[in-house]
Every structure is written in structure tokens, then in C-alpha cells.
Amino acid sequence: xxxxxxxxxxxxxxxxxxxxxxxxxxxxxxxxxxxxxxxxxxxxxxxxxxxxxxxxxxxxxxxxxxxxxxxxxxxxxxxxxxxxxxxxxxxxxxxxxxxxxxxxxxxxxxxxxxxxxxxxxxxxxxxxxxxxxxxxxxxxxxxxxxxxxxxxxxxxxxxxxxxxxxxxxxxxxxxxxxxxxxxxxxxxxxxxxxxxxxxxxxxxxxxxxxxxxxxxxxxxxxxxxxxxxxxxxxxxxxxxxxxxxxxxxxxxxxxxxxxxxxxxxxxxxxxxxxxxxxxxxxxxxxxxxxxxxxxxxxxxxxxxxxxxxxxxxxxx
Amino acid sequence: xxxxxxxxxxxxxxxxxxxxxxxxxxxxxxxxxxxxxxxxxxxxxxxxxxxxxxxxxxxxxxxxxxxxxxxxxxxxxxxxxxxxxxxxxxxxxxxxxxxxxxxxxxxxxxxxxxxxxxxxxxxxxxxxxxxxxxxxxxxxxxxxxxxxxxxxxxxxxxxxxxxxxxxxxxxxxxxxxxxxxxxxxxxxxxxxxxxxxxxxxxxxxxxxxxxxxxxxxxxxxxxxxxxxxxxxxxxxxxxxxxxxxxxxxxxxxxxxxxxxxxxxxxxxxxxxxxxxxxxxxxxxxxxxxxxxxxxxxxxxxxxxxxxxxxxxxxxx
Numbered sequence: 001x002x003x004x005x006x007x008x009x010x011x012x013x014x015x016x017x018x019x020x021x022x023x024x025x026x027x028x029x030x031x032x033x034x035x036x037x038x039x040x041x042x043x044x045x046x047x048x049x050x051x052x053x054x055x056x057x058x059x060x061x062x063x064x065x066x067x068x069x070x071x072x073x074x075x076x077x078x079x080x081x082x083x084x085x086x087x088x089x090x091x092x093x094x095x096x097x098x099x100x101x102x103x104x105x106x107x108x109x110x111x112x113x114x115x116x117x118x119x120x121x122x123x124x125x126x127x128x129x130x131x132x133x134x135x136x137x138x139x140x141x142x143x144x145x146x147x148x149x150x151x152x153x154x155x156x157x158x159x160x161x162x163x164x165x166x167x168x169x170x171x172x173x174x175x176x177x178x179x180x181x182x183x184x185x186x187x188x189x190x191x192x193x194x195x196x197x198x199x200x201x202x203x204x205x206x207x208x209x210x211x212x213x214x215x216x217x218x219x220x221x222x223x224x225x226x227x228x229x230x231x232x233x234x235x236x237x238x239x240x241x242x243x244x245x246x247x248x249x250x251x252x253x254x255x256x257x258x259x260x261x262x263x264x265x266x267x268x269x270x271x272x273x274x275x276x277x278x279x280x281x282x283x284x285x286x287x288x289x290x291x292x293x294x295x296x297x298x299x300x301x302x303x304x305x306x307x308x309x310x311x312x313x314x315x316x
Numbered sequence: 317x318x319x320x321x322x323x324x325x326x327x328x329x330x331x332x333x334x335x336x337x338x339x340x341x342x343x344x345x346x347x348x349x350x351x352x353x354x355x356x357x358x359x360x361x362x363x364x365x366x367x368x369x370x371x372x373x374x375x376x377x378x379x380x381x382x383x384x385x386x387x388x389x390x391x392x393x394x395x396x397x398x399x400x401x402x403x404x405x406x407x408x409x410x411x412x413x414x415x416x417x418x419x420x421x422x423x424x425x426x427x428x429x430x431x432x433x434x435x436x437x438x439x440x441x442x443x444x445x446x447x448x449x450x451x452x453x454x455x456x457x458x459x460x461x462x463x464x465x466x467x468x469x470x471x472x473x474x475x476x477x478x479x480x481x482x483x484x485x486x487x488x489x490x491x492x493x494x495x496x497x498x499x500x501x502x503x504x505x506x507x508x509x510x511x512x513x514x515x516x517x518x519x520x521x522x523x524x525x526x527x528x529x530x531x532x533x534x535x536x537x538x539x540x541x542x543x544x545x546x547x548x549x550x551x552x553x554x555x556x557x558x559x560x561x562x563x564x565x566x567x568x569x570x571x572x573x574x575x576x577x578x579x580x581x582x583x584x585x586x587x588x589x590x591x592x593x594x595x596x597x598x599x600x601x602x603x604x605x606x607x608x609x610x611x612x613x614x615x616x617x618x619x620x621x622x623x624x625x626x627x628x629x630x631x632x
Contacts, residue, residue: 070585085586133472147547149465149472156449156548157587157597164545164584166538168482168500181584184484222482229480230546231463232472268480268497269386270401271473281473 005061005304008050008104009296011114012067012096014088014141017046018293021053021060023301025125025287025294029053037090039083039099047103062307064110064299066117066292067096068142073112073155081111087180108307110299114138114292115146115160116153118239118285120302121295123148126286127237135233136291137162138240139220143187146295147231163187167222173215186223190216192242203245213248214256221260224282228265239285250284258282321377321620324366324420325612327430328383328412330404330457333362334609337369337376339617341441341603341610345369353406355399355415363419378623380426380615382433382608383412384458389428389471397427403496424623426615430454430608431476432469434555434601435462436618437611442602443553451549452607453478454556455536459503462611463547479503483538489531502539506532508558519561529564530572537576540598544581555601566600574598 004023011018017035022028031049036042054060069086072079081097097111112120119136122128128136128148136146143163147154154160164185175198179188188194195203199212206212224236238257244250258278265274273281285291320339327334333351338344347365352358370376385402388395397413413427428436435452438444444452444464452462459479463470470476480501491514495504504510511519515528522528540552554573560566574594581590589597601607 085584133470145546149470150468152466154449154465154547156550157544157589158548158585160548161545161585165542166484166580168484181582182580226481226542227546228473229477230461230543231470232474232476234472264482264498266497268401269474269477273473 005301006058007297007300007304008053008060008063009293009300010046010050010063010065010100011117011292011296012065013114013292014068014086014091017042018290019046019049020293020297021050021057022297024297025121025290028290028294028297029057030290030293035088035091037088039091039094039096043096043099047100050104060104060107060300062108062110062300062304063100063104064117064296064301064303065097065100066112066114066296066299069113069144070158070161071096071111071113073159108300108303110296110303112153112299113144113146113159115144117146117295117299118291119146119148119153119237119295120298121287121291121293122237122285123151124298125294126291127283128235131234133231133233134235134237135162135227135231136237136239136285137224137227139190139238139242140192140240143191143240145227147233149231162223162227163191165223165226167219167226170215170218186219189219190223190242192245195242203242204247206245206247208248208252213253216242217253217256218260221257221264224257224261225264228261228269235280236282237285237291238282239288239291243284254282254284321617322374323613323616323620324369324376324379325609325616326362326366326379326381326416327433327608327612328381329430329608330384330402330407333358334606335362335365336609336613337366337373338613340613341437341606344606344610344613345373346606346609351404351407353404355407355410355412359412359415363416366420376420376423376616378424378426378616378620379416379420380433380612380617380619381413381416382428382430382612382615385429385460386474386477387412387427387429389475424616424619426612426619428469428615429460429462429475431460431462433462433611433615434603434607435464435469435553435611436614437603437607437609438553438601439464439467440614441610442607443599444551447550449547449549450551450553451478451543451547452553452555452601453540453543455506455554455558456508456556459507459556461543463549465547478539478543479507481539481542483535483542486531486534502535505535506539506558508561511558519558520563522561522563524564524568529569532558533569533572534576537573537580540573540577541580544577544585551596552598553601553607554598555604555607559600570598570600
């Protein structure tokens, strides 16, 4: 293993922290730890596991961290590398990048949102190979989107927070939504916790013929149509626990969503992908639940390659 | 004038076609022609004027064309350079790039949406200098957005069509909207023609205290908040005739819009720009109504510089 560079990847999610050591999805050890509500305590076993991997496999060339957010991605900022206004109180202001810098001093570190990381994973090894502009959406505990534009993860004022898109309400639906900031934004209506709050049943156990599935697919379609109008992505990868929740079946969720996205676009945007019914446009992640942690490895690889001498003269 | 390269720029809008010859906004001749409903006839005086400029000032090194749309921006496509599904019937499938290629054979041509062109103009000479990711919005006959991401205009499946974002309806507002595709999308509710349809009065003549201004600002704020969530732009430039329509006053329109964008974001996204009340975040175009045609000159300049030998080794 000593001739190929070894990387560490960390996907910090609101529920669990997934880590990996390796070079790519085919050569990767993987472990999971609960996120809990105390970041310092939660990161102890993560760092221990990564150190163990170094003993077993050799020294990491770089680490990549994809974190739930919002996070501060601006290197000059005093809060760079921290989680900011999350509803998850114990994690607010958590210095997640700093914790890994202290534990693994002196190696390059890539840092981005969990969803931008997942997008990078799907770009390098998954359902978005060869596409320069696409969106990776995850629907689970929250809803988020990672966006690649011109082959790079999109940053800006902060980073995209597409789960908080505002969408029209469907007639007759009085559920107020659960987002503490916006009530009935996309995440407030369609996240796993929103489905449970609406129905009293978890998404995993919600019967396939429950009306809430139709509502979830239709609201999701309005949000995806908004992403198509705002960004014109070449593909939308739709991951997370909600689209693959048990009783409905992922194929049915995708079929409902594709149909209602076409309805929401109303024939305005013309493209062969739309004419084909979106079957190869709105797709599940190829790396499945490993998109995020594989993306963290991709982030590590980028951070490392930026330090290589030939890259001093490249376009990056 | 012979030592500086001369460019031609064409901004093809739904109402008028603006053209320019020159190198930058400080050195630019400008003319306007009606778009009408027959593209072939409409382009005759445009091409005549440009040829006249060549006689007066020298040969163009390149042309840049920013067109209303939707347009086909994919060079390998058979309909590249054409307008596609516009509601403006006479212009549907108009081969706008082809017309200029036939009239000015052999010189490089840049082609993009009118709003991407305007974004390029503001990026090079206006309110977005030094920003790699921002949005240029125009609200007039239609609503559109040009998007720069990582320093380049964003293309993708097609191109952004942010005027067709779907937004929540405000309580008590039963106006159905006028978009032939979506009814009450942003453009269907807030374009100039929508304001006239709602009130029976043109935006220019609508009294400053008319309720429709508040509705227009609040719907616009919901759409801009969606762009912030989807794209996280570093700035939003808001141009077009609606924000500067007569009786209300542009400052009031911007003040109402900024306030309601902050309300719509609900404190979720944290950034110094938001803490400052968005005064330097949602701004008018510095090039005013010349943003588009200046952007067309910028497009021409890019098309020309891509043909220069040293650029064979650059990052483009």
C-alpha cells in the first residue's frame, strides 16, 4: 500500500460521523460514530479510529472533511472551519476543522459542506462522472444540496442552502412545516422529521399509499424545478434516506418526482433530458450512502494535489 | 483608434435590440432598433449600423451577442445560437447567431443569454468587479437572471431561467399571474406586463403608495431569497425597468426588497452582508441600462482573446 497515497475522509452529519481511510471507494476502510450533542466528545473516537488506520495502513497525505452546516468556508474568516447557525445546539460554533488540525498537524486538509463533498464523490466516482455542472441533493434529517458549477463546488456568500427554498403550498395542505427558521420551506415540509411530524409515522414505516408520499414528491418536485430554473444543472442526484425509505420503494418515489418535476416546469425548458422523462436526469447516487465519505476522500485528494509542485503553475 | 481592438456588441431583447461598437463603456457608440415580431427584418438595420461602424472606426475583431431566450448555448447542438421556446412567436427558432455569422464571416463570435452578458458587463466594468460568484437579475418585459459562478457565466442543461422560479403566494392575493407556462411564477407575478395586468396601470405610472408595489417587492424578495439559498451569490444586481419605475423611486423599491429578503431568510444564513441590511448586497447595476450591451462587448472581447495564441496554454 505504500506506493499509493493514503487519505482520510470524514463526513460529519447531524446524526452520525462516517470516516474512511483509503484512496477511493474500491480501497476504503469505513467506520461510523454517533454525532450526539457534544462535538468534542463525539470527535474523540473518530480521531482514535483514524490514528488506528494510520498505524495499520501508513500516514495520511491529507484529510478531507465534509460537514453538515451551515459552515464557514471562507479561509480568511475567524470562524473558518466552524459550524455556524445549525439548529443542533451543541454543535453551534463547533470548530470541526480545528479539531482535526490539532489532531493531525502539518498535513493538508480539505473542508467543505457534507453535500458539496458528496457531489465531489459522485463527480469523481459516481453518477456525475464527466459532468461539470450538476446538483447533489440529500433528503434525510435535513435537506441540503451540493452544487458543482464549472467542475468545482459552488461557494459564495456562504454556500448553497437549497433545503431552505420556499415553494408554493399545495391546495388544502395546512401542515405548517417544522423548520425553526422558515416553517414550510422544502426542508420544513419534506425532511424525514417533517414526514414524521406530519403523519405520526417515520418515513421508513409510512405505508406506500399514504397521501404524505404524494405531497412529499410534489413539494420536492417544485423545489427541484426551482433548482433547474436557478442553476440549469446537467443532472440532479437525489440521495438521502427519504427517497429510499422502505415501504414506498425508491423507484416509485423517483417516478412520482420525475413526473411532477415535468409538470412543474410546464414545458418551458426544452431539452432532450426532459423529453426523455428525466429518467437519466433525476437519478439516485451511484455511491449510495457512501457518497459523502467518498467525497471527503476526494476533498483530501484535492487538498493534497494542490500542494504538489506541478500544480503551482496550473489553472488552480 | 487603430491600435486598440474594436468590438461589436448586440443585446437582443424582447422589445429592442441595442448595439454598440467600441472597446469598453467609455469608448462606445450605441444604437437601438425595435425587435418587432420578424427577426429577419429586425436584424437588417442592426447589421447595417454595425457595418457603418466598421466603415467609420475599423474592422471588428469579434462580435458578442447577448440574446433574450431561452437560447441554445451548446455548440455541438444543431440549434446552437437559436432562440428556442420563447412566448414571442415570431422569434421562436430564430437563428440569431447564424444571421451575424453570415453578415460578418470569419470573425470570432461570443454568444450567451442577454442576462449572462449583462452579468459579464457588470463583472468587467460595473457593480460586480472582483466578485467570482454573483447574480444579475433584470425585471422588465420578462424576468431573467445571469449567473457568474467561479468567474464564468453559468451554463448547464440549458441556462438559468430564474424568472420562472415558483414562490409561495401571499395570503389574500388571488391574481393568477400571466406566465403562459406557469401562471404565477416570479415573472408571471412581477414582470412589467404582470404589474400592468394586475393593476390596469403600467409600472411607470403606478402610484408610489399602490399596494401592488408591496406585493411586487415581497414576491421579488421570496425569489431573491430562493436564489440566495440555491446559489449563495456574493452579490445580487437588480436591474431592468421595474425596479427603477417612475413614481415609486428606485431607492424605495430597493429598501422594501432588502427588508423583505431579510424577513424571508429568517435569520438562517449568517453573513456580514446580511447583518449590514443588504445595502451592499442587493444593488442596482452600475452600467444601468447599458449592462447588456456592454456585456455583449465583453463577450466579444472574450471570444477574441480565446483566439490569441498565448491563450492556448491558459486555464481557458
